[in-house]
Amino acid sequence: MRVLMFGWEFPPVVSGGLGTACYGITKALTGLGNPVLFVMPRIELSRPFPLLTLISASDILEAASERKEASFQDPLLPSSFDHPLILRPYLKARPSGGEHQEPRDWPVESYLAAGEGYGVDLLAEVCRYGEAGGLIAARENFDVIHGHDWMTVPACLAARQESGKPFILHIHSLEYDRSGEEINERIYELERFGLEAADKIIAVSHYTKTMIVGRYGIAPEKIFVVYNALSHREAGETYRTRKRDGDDKVVLFMGRITFQKGPDYFIAAAARVLKEMPEVTFIMAGSGDMMPRMVERVAELKIGKRFRFTGFLQGRQVEEAFAGADLYVMPSVSEPFGLAPLEAMMYDVPVIISRQSGVSEVLKHALKVDFWDVDELANKMIAVLKYPPLAGELVEGAREELKNLRWEKAALNILKLYNSDSKSEMISGRRGRGDAGVLSIRRGADDEANEDSALI
Amino acid sequence: MTAICLYFQVHQPWRLKRYTAFDIGRDHGYEDREENRRLLEKIAERCYLPANALLTSLIRKYEGRFRVALSISGVLLDQLTMYRPDVLESFQGLAETGCVEFLNETYYHSLSFLFCIDEFRAQVSRHRRKIKELFGQDGKTFRFTELIYNNDLAREAENLGYEVILAEGAETLLGDRSPNRVYRASGNEGGNGDGRIKLLMRNYRLSDDVSFRFSNQDWQEYPLTVGKYAHWIHSENGAGTVINLFMDYETFGEHQWAETGIFPFLEKLPGEILKHRDFVFATPAEIAGTVEPVDSIDAPELSSWADTERDLTAWLGNAMQQDAAGTIYGLEADVKACKNDDLLDSWRKLQTSDHFYYMCTKWFADGDVHKYFNPYPSPYDAYINYMNILDDLSRQVKKEKRS
Numbered sequence: 102m103r104v105l106m107f108g109w110e111f112p113p114v115v116s117g118g119l120g121t122a123c124y125g126i127t128k129a130l131t132g133l134g135n136p137v138l139f140v141m142p143r144i145e146l147s148r149p150f151p152l153l154t155l156i157s158a159s160d161i162l163e164a165a166s167e168r169k170e171a172s173f174q175d176p177l178l179p180s181s182f183d184h185p186l187i188l189r190p191y192l193k194a195r196p197s198g199g200e201h202q203e204p205r206d207w208p209v210e211s212y213l214a215a216g217e218g219y220g221v222d223l224l225a226e227v228c229r230y231g232e233a234g235g236l237i238a239a240r241e242n243f244d245v246i247h248g249h250d251w252m253t254v255p256a257c258l259a260a261r262q263e264s265g266k267p268f269i270l271h272i273h274s275l276e277y278d279r280s281g282e283e284i285n286e287r288i289y290e291l292e293r294f295g296l297e298a299a300d301k302i303i304a305v306s307h308y309t310k311t312m313i314v315g316r317y318g319i320a321p322e323k324i325f326v327v328y329n330a331l332s333h334r335e336a337g338e339t340y341r342t343r344k345r346d347g348d349d350k351v352v353l354f355m356g357r358i359t360f361q362k363g364p365d366y367f368i369a370a371a372a373r374v375l376k377e378m379p380e381v382t383f384i385m386a387g388s389g390d391m392m393p394r395m396v397e398r399v400a401e402l403k404i405g406k407r408f409r410f411t412g413f414l415q416g417r418q419v420e421e422a423f424a425g426a427d428l429y430v431m432p433s434v435s436e437p438f439g440l441a442p443l444e445a446m447m448y449d450v451p452v453i454i455s456r457q458s459g460v461s462e463v464l465k466h467a468l469k470v471d472f473w474d475v476d477e478l479a480n481k482m483i484a485v486l487k488y489p490p491l492a493g494e495l496v497e498g499a500r501e502e503l504k505n506l507r508w509e510k511a512a513l514n515i516l517k518l519y520n521s522d523s524k525s526e527m528i529s530g531r532r533g534r535g536d537a538g539v540l541s542i543r544r545g546a547d548d549e550a551n552e553d554s555a556l557i
Numbered sequence: 558m559t560a561i562c563l564y565f566q567v568h569q570p571w572r573l574k575r576y577t578a579f580d581i582g583r584d585h586g587y588e589d590r591e592e593n594r595r596l597l598e599k600i601a602e603r604c605y606l607p608a609n610a611l612l613t614s615l616i617r618k619y620e621g622r623f624r625v626a627l628s629i630s631g632v633l634l635d636q637l638t639m640y641r642p643d644v645l646e647s648f649q650g651l652a653e654t655g656c657v658e659f660l661n662e663t664y665y666h667s668l669s670f671l672f673c674i675d676e677f678r679a680q681v682s683r684h685r686r687k688i689k690e691l692f693g694q695d696g697k698t699f700r701f702t703e704l705i706y707n708n709d710l711a712r713e714a715e716n717l718g719y720e721v722i723l724a725e726g727a728e729t730l731l732g733d734r735s736p737n738r739v740y741r742a743s744g745n746e747g748g749n750g751d752g753r754i755k756l757l758m759r760n761y762r763l764s765d766d767v768s769f770r771f772s773n774q775d776w777q778e779y780p781l782t783v784g785k786y787a788h789w790i791h792s793e794n795g796a797g798t799v800i801n802l803f804m805d806y807e808t809f810g811e812h813q814w815a816e817t818g819i820f821p822f823l824e825k826l827p828g829e830i831l832k833h834r835d836f837v838f839a840t841p842a843e844i845a846g847t848v849e850p851v852d853s854i855d856a857p858e859l860s861s862w863a864d865t866e867r868d869l870t871a872w873l874g875n876a877m878q879q880d881a882a883g884t885i886y887g888l889e890a891d892v893k894a895c896k897n898d899d900l901l902d903s904w905r906k907l908q909t910s911d912h913f914y915y916m917c918t919k920w921f922a923d924g925d926v927h928k929y930f931n932p933y934p935s936p937y938d939a940y941i942n943y944m945n946i947l948d949d950l951s952r953q954v955k956k957e958k959r960s
Contacts, residue, residue: 373579377578377579465935468935468937468938469934469935476577476579477577479577479578479579480577480578480579480941480945481941483578484578484941484944484945487578487944488877488880488940488941488944490875490876490877490879490880490940491877491937491940491941491944493876494875494876494877494918494936494937494940495937498918
């Protein structure tokens with residue numbers, strides 16, 4: 102199978118799980134003999150990726166613009182998107198050498214923190230990406246279109262319209278996970294548009310699938326669960342600190358300091374733990390919109406001396422943080438999957454994870470709590486720190502468990518899904534659903550004829 | 558002449574309540590009384606009462622030719638006394654028929670033999686007295702918790718005056734010998750010669766056919782009709798043969814729900830077996846009194862009737878279990894020095910083997926068996942809960958010792 106895959110970020114530009122997951126899936130699919138054309142909005146990589154074909158959408162758009170190709174297809178968007186005052190200026194402004202104000206990288210933070218003011222710029226970028234989708238589809242050969250998360254929806258729809266190939270939307274996170282009840286309406290609308298228009302949907306967990314059905318009204322038969330996995334590092338690369346007896350125990354939180362990740366529950370539990378075990382150190386590694394409030398809260402609770410805020414960590418700093426921890430906690434309020442606990446387990450760190458997470462569906466050798474149950478979280482934190490055989494068993498079990506979490510398995514499941522698309526399904530996916538209400542200006546009789554011939 | 562030896566194990570632990578780090582030092586009540594009562598009521602209605610009634614009627618119907626054995630743990634007897642004395646009375650009714658032998662075991666269904674021999678003897682002695690008090694019988698047959706067995710245990714049971722002991726008919730003990738004979742326990746290396754105590758080995762295939770596989774529709778022998786089962790039994794005919802069918806009493810109504818037809822199966826079984834005139838029913842003590850052992854069984858290592866391994870890994874296989882057991886038995890000296898009956902009672906109830914069973918991590922792979930009876934969401938939760946309670950108990954004990 103040749104796969105046209107639309108992503109958003111890729112290592113080393115990775116500040117969330119999406120890039121890591123894309124890399125894992127792509128590498129595994131390719132390894133199984135399925136070439137992947139991986140498209141990103143723009144590509145700036147410090148190292149080459151052998152065996153992978155990476156396509157930069159911005160390069161495509163620039164080249165097309167220079168060649169003065171036929172006017173761009175307007176991106177396929179929900180009809181509710183017609184907000185001329187807000188979006189049109191950005192759609193009309195084609196980039197020319199000098200960039201307008203968008204940041205050069207698009208870290209996941211920018212779209213995940215809906216309240217940070219990137220909203221409109223980001224949507225414009227998504228639309229431009231959408232324009233590139235059709236162009237890329239016109240010049241490449243592929244069997245299936247695979248898009249990751251809502252940002253790729255316009256691009257995938259354009260690609261499908263151009264090629265007639267099925268569009269599989271892979272959901273790694275939803276607006277509801279990211280923002281709780283204070284969702285960005287436009288992003289939600291685009292998410293829903295894509296979920297309805299896609300031929301098939303991949304969800305990273307049953308937790309996410311349930312949310313797609315419940316919050317977006319999508320039929321469950323259309324949604325398939327494929328769990329994320331972990332890239333197994335080569336032996337010898339892991340960094341180990343030597344912990345000495347008598348060192349304080351260290352409990353680690355590593356993730357965005359934002360609503361979704363439950364940092365406030367971590368702090369509340371820490372305060373309870375410190376009442377029983379005063380010699381524990383709590384580390385909050387990460388940055389985010391709730392950071393100032395969390396620092397305040399720690400001060401209010403008078404536990405500042407036992408807390409360290411490290412800010413955003415990268416590369417070796419991440420490794421050091423894991424290696425120095427006695428316990429890793431992921432108290433997420435809503436986590437579609439959650440790769441970080443798997444990384445912690447690779448460093449032989451026992452983990453406590455929220456039940457409101459996708460990864461809790463696959464892990465057995467992890468302690469689980471409901472994110473709101475601060476007492477139980479504190480109870481389990483104390484137990485891990487106090488009873489060494491508990492940590493020992495968790496770590497030993499986890500080591501075994503990790504062996505089974507491979508991207509190859511995920512890739513095989515994805516391939517099964519690709520291959521289960523029959524022509525008839527392809528037809529029903531293209532017509533009707535999602536195409537109605539599409540704001541697409543260039544539709545006409547010519548296009549209809551082209552569509553039919555593409556199906557034969 | 559072939560003797561069918563039917564023995565049913567009857568036991569329920571004192572389940573623990575949810576006990577967090579913040580309860581330590583503040584809450585000294587460890588049992589979940591409500592939950593224990595609720596479960597007891599359920600099991601009484603679904604199993605104990607209907608099964609006792611059925612056994613009683615069968616005993617009457619066959620005028621003494623149908624005979625069985627029961628072993629009821631002390632901790633269950635206590636719960637029945639507290640919550641369902643009517644059920645206790647129905648067991649006493651069975652004793653009065655004269656056709657039911659009541660075995661002896663450790664009062665607290667514990668692993669004490671493996672850790673504290675004095676404690677083991679105290680628990681056995683207490684159970685022996687209780688059985689005598691409630692059912693009017695002097696114990697002749699001994700079984701250790703979960704049919705755990707080795708040479709040392711056999712010797713100890715003999716020293717305590719028992720005539721027969723039960724064990725799992727595992728290949729590690731039998732080799733290629735059949736479980737359907739009476740054996741004697743092997744002597745120790747000191748050359749004392751073989752013991753006098755007789756050994757009855759569980760025929761696990763025929764036992765599990767009923768207790769585990771009865772309602773399993775994927776089993777190739779499903780459905781297990783009485784005729785088919787009796788035919789298998791009758792095929793084992795031979796002089797000096799015994800067929801030891803040892804199972805959990807909860808097979809009847811709990812593990813195998815009434816809807817599976819398990820009660821009619823049991824109802825028709827004696828009649829079907831007795832159709833063959835070379836077959837009789839007998840209790841372990843009766844068999845020991847009439848059948849001579851054909852060989853000795855050497856069991857230097859411990860075995861049990863649990864899982865496919867038939868060893869001790871279900872209770873002591875991982876580091877958490879070993880730590881928990883080591884910790885509770887490590888308190889023995891201090892607890893006894895306190896001379897406080899409440900603390901002693903708490904300490905003993907925490908020895909029940911179920912607590913360690915719940916911490917078993919084997920079931921993450923094996924799946925079904927352990928999970929069904931496990932009140933905790935994971936073995937880790939079981940360990941955390943137990944250790945928190947032990948922490949509180951040991952603090953109480955230390956405090957008591959100081960004063």
